[in-house]
Amino acid sequence: MDEVTWRGATVVWARASDVPELSTEDLAAMGQGQLARFRELTGARAAGFLAGRALIRELVLRLGxxxxxxxxxxxxxxGEHHAAPRTPGFVLSVSHAEDLVVVAAAQGREPLGVDVEHDTAALRVAELAPLFSAASAPDLAGWTRIEAAVKADGRGIVIDPGDVRLRPEPAAVEPAEWTAMLPGRASPLQVATLPGPTGYTLSAARG
Structure with a gap:
């Protein structure tokens, strides 16, 4: 498991096959809804879900x-158990790309979102260009920043990605940051593309 910290959030990632297996008893202890959701999944999706929950548990315990x-x-x-996971005292976000699982966690209630894409997804992102104006069509990194911002906002698919506006911050900080403005949201989010796993593009957003 590798990790990076940004704006008070810890972001960890691992291959699902490298995460110590979480037993169904341990999963049920996290909530019967989690066990029910797991039993609806098969194959790689089930393995990724289980690995994500294991990483959440490990990270939250480590953070206090x-x-x-x-x-x-x-x-x-x-009313189904497929929304972003929540636990008392922390904000969480999870993203999957192929067999990679990324989990972000931070204490408190400040919004948090994370998104990861394999670099081969660049072609798919290019195909989404018609959703945006010619001047704002994102590259792969830009797409992950938009997705992270939408996750942090919490409204999900009700937000049109083409309506998310990213403005680069002038300050010379590393990693570089953007201000994200979302329709219907009064306060902006801060977004950055983080140093992450080789072959993947990883971004996070915070309130």
Missing amino acids: GGPYVPLDSVCARC
């Missing part, structure tokens, strides 16, 4: 949570 890490991922729109 516990002794248990209960999770709630009920979707406000439909």
Whole structure:
């Protein structure tokens, strides 16, 4: 497992196959909804879900949570357990790309979002250019910054990615940061593309 910190958030990543297996008993201890969701999945998606929950538990415990890490991922729109995971005292975000799992966590309630894409996704992102104006069509890094901002906002697919505006910050900081303005949101988010796993592009957003 590797990690990077940014604006008070810790971001970790690992291959699903490299994460110590979380037992169904341990998953059930995080919430019966988590176990029910896992049983709906198969193959790589099930393995990625289990690895993500294992990373969440490990990271929250390391950051001072516990002794248990209960999770709630009920979707406000439909009541199913597929929303972003939540646990008392922390904000969380999870992203998957192929067999890589990325988890971000921070204490408090300040918004947090993370997104990762394999570098081969650049072609797919280029195909999304019609969603944007000619001047604002993003490259792969820009797309991950938009996705991280949307996740941090919490409204998900109700936000049109083409309506997210990213403005580079003039300050010479590393990593470089952008201000993200989202429709219907009063306060901006700060976004950065972080040094992450080789062959992938990783971005995070904070309130």
